[in-house]
Amino acid sequence: IEVTFVDNPDDPESWKKAIRPNTKAFFGETIANPKNDLLDIEAVAKVAHDYGVPLIVDNTVATPYLIRPIEFGADVVIHSATKFLSGHGNAVVGAIVDSGKFDYAKYPDRFKNFNTADPSYHGLVYAQALGVGSPFGANLAYIFKIRLTLLRDIGAAVAPFNAWLLAQGLETLSLRIERHVENALAVATWLEKHPQVEKVNYASLASSPWNGLAKKYAPQGSGSVLSFEIKGGIEAGKKFIEALDIFSHVANIGDVRSLAIHPASTTHSQLTPAEQLTAGVTPGLIRLSLGLENINDIKADIERGFAAAK
Template sequence: MSDYKFDTLQIHAAAAPDPTTGALQVPIYLTTAYAFKDADHAARLFNLEEVGYIYSRLTNPTVMKLAEKVAVLEGGAGGVACSSGHAAQIMALFPLMGPGLNVVASTRLYGGTITQFSQTIKRFGWSAKFVDFDDLDALEEAIDENTRAIFCESISNPGGYITDIPAVAKLADKAGLPLIVDNTLATPYLCRPIEMGATLVVHSLTKYMTGNGTVTGGCVIDSGKFDWSASDKFPSLSAPEPAYHGLKFHEALGPMAFTFHSIAVGLRDLGMTMNPQGAHYTMMGLETLSLRMDKHVANAKAVAEWLEKDPRIDFVTYAGLESSPWHDRVAKVCPKGAGALFTVAVKGGYEACVKLVNNLKLFSHVANLGDARSLIIHSASTTHRQLTEAQQIAAGAAPNVVRLSIGIENAEDLIADLDQALTAATA
């Protein structure tokens, strides 16, 4: 279906009528297990000699259809859906990493990702090096013989910074390393990392992909273009796998090697399984993704332009503004718009931010983003609270900053709500 445009693919990709019942929508398969035709059939499935369903921790028809749809939208060879965006990050790294190995990551990441990479992955014996990805020389210098991946966000949370993906991909290719791009805030409608050289794309499906704040989910999409056998750096994919009678995933499965490994080993052993009902909700959301993202972007631009002119505001970080230092990247990296998440520095500092949050009526104060509703949070006291002040500032979540996720309401109503709340906050 690759010849169709995005608006068509978001509805029709991986969504053929059910062959048994003719159901137009993908059914919700609420089952844990699947009956084998006979003993030989079961053996072939467990040996990865035949594609099929064994147990819903590994594969489920509803969840698989979601992964296929996102893979088509991202222009990937295959994908695996899992329980959350954080799970997707671990799933992406799992086949690549090992004790003593590291990932080089952008300093401009969601605070929870910084914590996951700087603290939690140490328990696996992995480590992360954090680098400003605008400094390509520093990025190249950070790569060493133990580096196994480069990780960034297309549009960063919370500041809305846009990564120069083509430049980073060129450097990753030179180093013979996979580039992993978290495309959550852009979605494949606004940004196509694989077309710019990314190896893997991860998503928190919880956000714009579902779009209504009902589902927690994640996915990893593989471009199918990386040569996992070019060196001995990725033995999980290039060397014999003991659990499958010495199967070499890349040799046997080619561009689907990473996807099959993520299912047959990653989901089998990590168990980060997505709920089939949640997968169904996400597929419903995907059918209107382009319509929603156009509205999100239009509203975000209108709100950001108004805030930038307001004397009660120090600065706005939205890359869609001509004043943004990253504005020139929008056309190259996110040609359909700079997303709908950005931060605002409020005059009056921490206390004024707290008052602003407390006085808003339309904006919901929640630890989420990418909802149809407009959302606000004071990152320094919540999502980025675990970081030092220096880390908060580096991540774009300083104490005087609030994060706005602009929804699809009427933009004039959103501006009026911000106006009255700012009056109360800065009185």
């Protein structure tokens, strides 16, 4: 698999410039981590479809409760269901949702694996037998190929107990996300006014460059994963994290418990300073995944971190 990175994901023209002769799909995050920037789904989907490739989006941070990407033109939606969908950090699960809207039969040279016989499955031609106009009344070419070949060959099947945990989590998804977002917005608004904070990255704030997209795609809130830059750089960031009590210091997101991490000294520590900046990681960046605790307890714990970082 070859990957071409888009220089400016906010600019549809930048997506056009990244297209290569062998481009097979566009991929992006509806809400990106850790800067909470939003993808202009409709604009990027148009560029993808004009060229003749599907748009695949990762909707992990938003969940379907906040953003429904297929309604804005995305063709395939994926989730790390380990995060908000299951919600409790206790199951390793992934999900693929196919809209059935992309017609692979229209581009036989580009998608040969959909338009030629599969000898491992009785000569089935997915785009013909299962695609647009198939006897099933739906375009199942993509999702059936995933199930009939990749699932079979790679074995990416969810464990039964993990499936049960996911099913349990989904029953409270709406309630949890409402509380997640409520806490996140309260913390983001509070952090903007804090004297030890240089910048807050949260799209639902009016100060965010992605606030317009947040109002369009995620009017109920831009999730509960946000980041901020603490004054004092990398050392202040380390001290802040070490002083937290309620927040768990882990690399995960999307838990009922509040989670925090200092990327420059952990997840991105093997990158050079220049590479960290390219990834959106500044020396003092702190990422928070706000949980369901009482907002006063959350703020008190963050204040504890600030006191240690002075």
